[in-house]
Amino acid sequence: MEQVFAGVSVQVNDEGYLTDFSQWTREVGEDMAQKEGITMTDKHWEVINYLQEQERNEVPLTIRKIGKSGVVNIKEFYALFPNGPLKVSSKIAGIPKPVSCI
Amino acid sequence: MAAEAAQKAADKPVKKMMLILSKATLDNVYACFILANGARMEGIESEIFFTFFGLEAIQKEKLKNLHVATVGNPAMHMPTMLGGLPGMEALATKMMKNEMEKLDIPPVDEFLEILSASGTKLWACKLAMDMFHLEKNKLIDDLDGVLTVGDFYARAKGDGTHVLFI
Numbered sequence: 001m002e003q004v005f006a007g008v009s010v011q012v013n014d015e016g017y018l019t020d021f022s023q024w025t026r027e028v029g030e031d032m033a034q035k036e037g038i039t040m041t042d043k044h045w046e047v048i049n050y051l052q053e054q055e056r057n058e059v060p061l062t063i064r065k066i067g068k069s070g071v072v073n074i075k076e077f078y079a080l081f082p083n084g085p086l087k088v089s090s091k092i093a094g095i096p097k098p099v100s101c102i
Numbered sequence: 103m104a105a106e107a108a109q110k111a112a113d114k115p116v117k118k119m120m121l122i123l124s125k126a127t128l129d130n131v132y133a134c135f136i137l138a139n140g141a142r143m144e145g146i147e148s149e150i151f152f153t154f155f156g157l158e159a160i161q162k163e164k165l166k167n168l169h170v171a172t173v174g175n176p177a178m179h180m181p182t183m184l185g186g187l188p189g190m191e192a193l194a195t196k197m198m199k200n201e202m203e204k205l206d207i208p209p210v211d212e213f214l215e216i217l218s219a220s221g222t223k224l225w226a227c228k229l230a231m232d233m234f235h236l237e238k239n240k241l242i243d244d245l246d247g248v249l250t251v252g253d254f255y256a257r258a259k260g261d262g263t264h265v266l267f268i
Contacts, residue, residue, distance in 0.1 A: 060206075062206045063139065063143060063216060063220070064206050064207075064208050064212075064216065065206065067216060067219070073219065074216055074219035074220055075219040075220075078142070078219070078220055078221060082145065083145035084143055084144050084145035085143070086143055087143065087144070087145075100205075100206070101136055101140055102136065102139065102205070102206055102207055102208075
């Protein structure tokens, strides 16, 4: 289905994740974050960049890896993205929803 | 109207998981930890009440040496007598730990740190501690406190709370 973020129409699945990463821009991410109730800061973007890099390298994401990333610790990660940190941050990053249970 | 009300009730999300861990075999401990961590990852609150043998999972000196149960565990698919042979439990434990590492499942001590950092509350059962003559200093530093059953239930109040015994 289609959804509009920052004035741009993008394709998303029924859970609201982008289905085509090429449609992602920082503005789209920013608007998505706002709709999740998050105001993006430099630290937020640092995490988003890390997630996108992991996705490019096809590394499956887990909370444990985030904790060991050197970018953010787990406590900070939960503080930055409350209400399901990995789910919410992946959505803002424009990458698929993580499938791990960890 | 009744159907509508029933549907509304059915759509109510889980808001809090209260897990009670009473065993310290590796299989039970991981089931509990993964459920608690999984709840936090979904934005659901979670708390764990460690009681009876479950206390071993938060004892500094014991938590690194938890084992998979090979005796009396039908899922091991081996005769009970074989499961009781020396070294069998250690072997099964080693095999399971290898598989878990591949899936990025942390060891018990690291998992407890992750749970605590994620906001999962970790409680020890007062009665079980008294029974085992266990002092609080034997337990992990991340422990949130020692509770009675009554205290634990009091924390379970509110809409959308689930209590699960493992």
